[in-house]
Amino acid sequence: xxxxVSVEEGRLRLTLSGEVDLxxxxxxxxxxxxxxxxxxxxxxxEVHAGEVSYIDSSGIALMLYAxxxxxxxxxxxxxxxxxxxxxxxxxxxxxxxxxxxxxxxxAQDPVKPLG
Amino acid sequence: xxxxxDSPHASSVLNLLFEMLIRYEQSEDLTIVHQWGVEQLMxxxxxxxxxxxxxxxxxxxxxxxxVCGGKDITGVQLKRKQGIAGTVFETGVAQITDAASKxxxxxxQFDAASGFTTHNMITAPIISGTVRYGIVQLLNKYPETPxxxxxxxxxxxxxxxxxxxxxAARIMAQGxxxxxxxxxxxxxxxLRFEISQAIEIQQLMLNPSLSIPNICAKTRPAxxxxxxxxxxxxxxxxxxxxxxxxxxxxTPAALIMSSCIALFRSFKWNGNAISSSLNAFINQLNAFLxxxxxxxxxxxxxxxxxxxxxxx
Numbered sequence: 406x407x408x409x410v411s412v413e414e415g416r417l418r419l420t421l422s423g424e425v426d427l428x429x430x431x432x433x434x435x436x437x438x439x440x441x442x443x444x445x446x447x448x449x450x451e452v453h454a455g456e457v458s459y460i461d462s463s464g465i466a467l468m469l470y471a472x473x474x475x476x477x478x479x480x481x482x483x484x485x486x487x488x489x490x491x492x493x494x495x496x497x498x499x500x501x502x503x504x505x506x507x508x509x510x511x512a513q514d515p516v517k518p519l520g
Numbered sequence: 521x522x523x524x525x526d527s528p529h530a531s532s533v534l535n536l537l538f539e540m541l542i543r544y545e546q547s548e549d550l551t552i553v554h555q556w557g558v559e560q561l562m563x564x565x566x567x568x569x570x571x572x573x574x575x576x577x578x579x580x581x582x583x584x585x586x587v588c589g590g591k592d593i594t595g596v597q598l599k600r601k602q603g604i605a606g607t608v609f610e611t612g613v614a615q616i617t618d619a620a621s622k623x624x625x626x627x628x629q630f631d632a633a634s635g636f637t638t639h640n641m642i643t644a645p646i647i648s649g650t651v652r653y654g655i656v657q658l659l660n661k662y663p664e665t666p667x668x669x670x671x672x673x674x675x676x677x678x679x680x681x682x683x684x685x686x687x688a689a690r691i692m693a694q695g696x697x698x699x700x701x702x703x704x705x706x707x708x709x710x711l712r713f714e715i716s717q718a719i720e721i722q723q724l725m726l727n728p729s730l731s732i733p734n735i736c737a738k739t740r741p742a743x744x745x746x747x748x749x750x751x752x753x754x755x756x757x758x759x760x761x762x763x764x765x766x767x768x769x770x771t772p773a774a775l776i777m778s779s780c781i782a783l784f785r786s787f788k789w790n791g792n793a794i795s796s797s798l799n800a801f802i803n804q805l806n807a808f809l810x811x812x813x814x815x816x817x818x819x820x821x822x823x824x825x826x827x828x829x830x831x832x
Contacts, residue, residue, distance in 0.1 A: 465817070
């Protein structure tokens with residue numbers, strides 16, 4: 406499974422793993438839009454992408470979209486962690502300052518369960 | 521309708537209907553044709569007055585656009601389902617109202633305000649398929665003979681009158697439909713022309729401003745307008761190039777694509793510091809795309825080739 410969305414105490418957690426590409430991002434965008442625009446709105450959105458092994462431009466666009474939606478609805482957006490693969494793509498696109506990750510996972514970091 | 525098609529009256533009726541068809545087909549000014557049609561219809565059914573109401577596409581309200589023989593009530597509006605006119609418009613079924621004053625749907629204040637007394641009427645919907653355009657009303661039929669005269673001095677509208685009114689109203693609807701289609705075709709023609717112009721300009725944009733030996737490129741969009749692009753230019757001994765793809769297809773992608781090329785060509789490239797120049801361009805392009813506040817994004821390969829040492 407490439408993504409998992411959960412809401413707990415008003416905090417929306419989006420966990421991405423494996424390959425994140427156009428096949429899932431279009432569906433995921435609809436899910437996020439529904440959650441961010443319907444009541445009750447989450448107070449924050451946390452993205453965990455530390456286990457992503459591949460991400461394409463649609464995946465990066467999805468993160469930007471989530472950040473933009475959060476900004477428009479006054480919801481806190483945090484990019485909690487990303488894998489080195491994601492970091493590399495962000496650096497190539499010069500977006501690492503716009504999508505600032507709190508932590509970049511390395512190969513040594515323990516693999517966390519999806520849930 | 522007259523029982524025999526050979527009778528003079530039948531001949532008049534057929535001539536009128538035929539002429540209505542021709543006029544509605546050939547004229548672009550339906551106002552004049554409507555007026556003519558309503559007056560002719562009045563004559564055929566011996567009505568003393570008539571009115572034409574057309575519906576607003578958005579609100580469904582009926583507005584009186586023409587009156588003949590009665591007090592001028594043009595501009596008067598009826599709400600949906602208001603009165604006999606509103607009912608006929610909603611149901612799409614023509615009807616004869618023999619005694620208007622006894623019909624609860626008929627608003628007596630309407631007559632009081634206009635100074636006209638409605639005794640009887642035919643109300644026919646102007647309808648084509650499922651599209652309703654309005655209604656036509658024919659009021660207060662002249663008596664054919666003294667024996668047909670009511671106490672009020674009017675005669676009854678007949679089923680033949682009703683049928684004739686229905687047919688005439690249908691012809692009016694066809695005329696309105698034809699004009700709508702003509703407008704739609706004209707708009708489509710304008711749009712096709714504008715798209716062909718846009719395609720031409722996009723093709724010009726995809727012709728790099730300079731030709732360099734051994735460098736060539738081509739793009740073939742999936743639709744008429746596309747979001748794929750490429751470009752290259754020379755800055756001293758450096759060739760800067762880009763190959764990109766705007767997410768999506770069609771006109772929106774083409775518009776963003778043209779902005780990307782314009783930005784690429786107008787950017788102040790520095791051949792002596794090409795690395796920082798490339799970084800600066802990406803930052804500028806990112807800032808521009810974010811400012812659009814659109815969900816679309818661009819995937820682009822951007823690079824440089826040194827003609828001196830062939831470094832890429």
